[in-house]
């Protein structure tokens with residue numbers, strides 16, 4: 001089965017299965033792209049899906065990890081990254097320069113390119129402040145803490161490498177790095193992928209990416225409808241993404257919790273955080289309205305820069 005059909009199956013599956021199995025199917029298929037070990041993948045998802053959907057709860061997940069019967073499935077220390085050159089890019093240098101891939105330990109909260117209230121009225125200042133200062137910071141703190149246990153890993157490999165090759169991480173920290181490293185990566189991207197709204201024009205794709213979206217989805221409106229459906233389909237916490245997959249095509253995918261697009265080798269172009277902490281203060285349970293508002297503050301220039309760098 002080629003990668004595209006697998007990706008399509010991810011999205012289709014999440015629309016057609018029962019609630020109880022939804023997380024596992026989506027996540028398992030995603031990880032199966034590069035990882036034959038489904039036991040650990042499935043257990044990661046099922047553990048996380050039991051946590052509160054609106055809280056990062058990395059400490060809770062770490063505690064669950066230590067009592068998991070499936071934890072001893074990878075190589076553990078010493079690292080099984082011996083064939084991976086330290087600091088080697090996963091994507092091209094040009095693409096990685098625009099993404100959080102090159103971030104290295106110790107990790108810090110990146111400043112926003114705009115004020116907390118700059119996305120009003122679409123995303124409110126209070127949500128932005130708490131989301132950035134508290135939620136994102138928590139992932140970073142947990143990631144730095146867990147990496148003190150593996151200096152060789154911390155000092156040699158980029159965040160992008162740790163997440164791309166997460167199936168090879170030491171088993172006792174693997175889940176914590178997927179959760180908290182993924183949280184750092186996804187949020188770092190999410191902030192850069194937002195921009196203050198323009199008062200006098202509709203926020204639409206630009207440049208080469210605009211053409212690629214037209215070609216891939218028929219029209220921007222078709223893309224919006226498909227993307228919104230995908231974002232609504234995420235059960236519990238996760239993300240919807242527009243990515244460029246290795247074959248070169250654009251694709252909409254979803255990921256659970258803080259799973260990134262990296263295990264798929266998919267380059268993120270646009271991504272929406274649909275954890276409840278991203279919208280609950282302003283929109284309460286109305287994810288639908290949050291998605292509509294978010295479309296007004298997508299940074300299409302940034303998305304197009306990434307796309308152009310990938311060509």
Ligand code: MN3
Pocket residue numbers: 131135187273275277278
């Ligand atoms: Mn978030």
